[in-house]
Amino acid sequence: MYLSDLAPWTESGSLDTVASGPVAPLPPSSLNVGGVPQDAPALVHSGRGSVWSCASCHGDQGEGAGITPRLAGLPQDYLTKQLHDFASGERLNESMHYVASKLQQKDITELAAYYASMPIPELTLPPSDADLARGRNLFENGDWKQNVPACISCHGSQGEGVGAAFPPLAAQQPEYLFSQLAAWKGGHRHNSPQDLMDDIASRLSYEDLYAVSYYAASLPRSERNVRVSANLEDTDGTE
Structure with a gap:
């Protein structure tokens, strides 16, 4: 989740701790949006070991919600860069650092390619008083x-x-x-x-x-x- 992106900073410049932990994985699926057969990497729906599944935060269709971003349809190279940045700590997010730091390069390549191949779900904008x-x-x-x-x-x-x-x-x-x-x-x-x-x-x-x-x-x-x-x-x- 992306709550720690908005967490207050301490005087030392580090993020306040945000409670996080494994989330119950969603059932695996071989279908993406629109019922198109496509084998998803195991990490998408099942997670691995202590690493929870991508879908448990980003949704079964990669749609995201609130301050958790949509991944479906984002460019593969962009997703790859962000995962590397989370892993190295160049981009700050406690939950994503935990997950990305445990991924191998093969995992990153597969996940980025999978989400880049997914169609973009429809988005219903929440009510807002934005100008x-x-x-x-x-x-x-x-x-x-x-x-x-x-x-x-x-x-x-x-x-x-x-x-x-x-x-x-x-x-x-x-x-x-x-x-x-x-x-x-x-x-x-x-x-x-x-x-x-x-x-x-x-x-x-x-x-x-x-x-x-x-x-x-x-x-x-x-x-x-x-x-x-x-x-x-x-x-x-x-x-």
């Missing part, structure tokens, strides 16, 4: 009076993400997006390229971070990942 007009303006235009670039300049015109460094924002859990922007603003996250996100988030108010988080989350899913197995081959020979 979506302000969020849209920040997302599309930035705020040059505060030296803040538009989100689209790195994350794509529809929030679809660009490469391993700039993940998709569209259809991500809005609470998670806000929690991470708040972590960058508060100095609790530091693994963005050239500290870009640290600097950008520090220039915006929490109200602005909240607004742009909910606007980005409201953008439609990338059609590329809605049904990952669709049209893999042309069965009737037509275009």
Whole structure:
């Protein structure tokens, strides 16, 4: 879970302890979203030893919830980097450090490939008083009076993400997006390229971070990942 991303910091600069522990694993499944057969790595649904399953926090469809992010449809290279950063401690989260530090490279490769192949589930935004007009303006235009670039300049015109460094924002859990922007603003996250996100988030108010988080989350899913197995081959020979 991602509660420790928002946990208060002690004077020594370490995160306060957040209670965590193994969660009862969900039953294994060989089906992903839409009933498409696909063998999931054992860690997804069953965990291994003292390491609880990915699905017990991130959902059976990799959809996430609240401040726990959606993993389904995120780029494989991005997921790989984040797992390495959690394992090394470069990205701070007690629960994810515990899990990632016990993974072998083979595990990381399999998990990242599996979640990247999953279609993006539909997202129903929770009720919010976020200023979506302000969020849209920040997302599309930035705020040059505060030296803040538009989100689209790195994350794509529809929030679809660009490469391993700039993940998709569209259809991500809005609470998670806000929690991470708040972590960058508060100095609790530091693994963005050239500290870009640290600097950008520090220039915006929490109200602005909240607004742009909910606007980005409201953008439609990338059609590329809605049904990952669709049209893999042309069965009737037509275009």
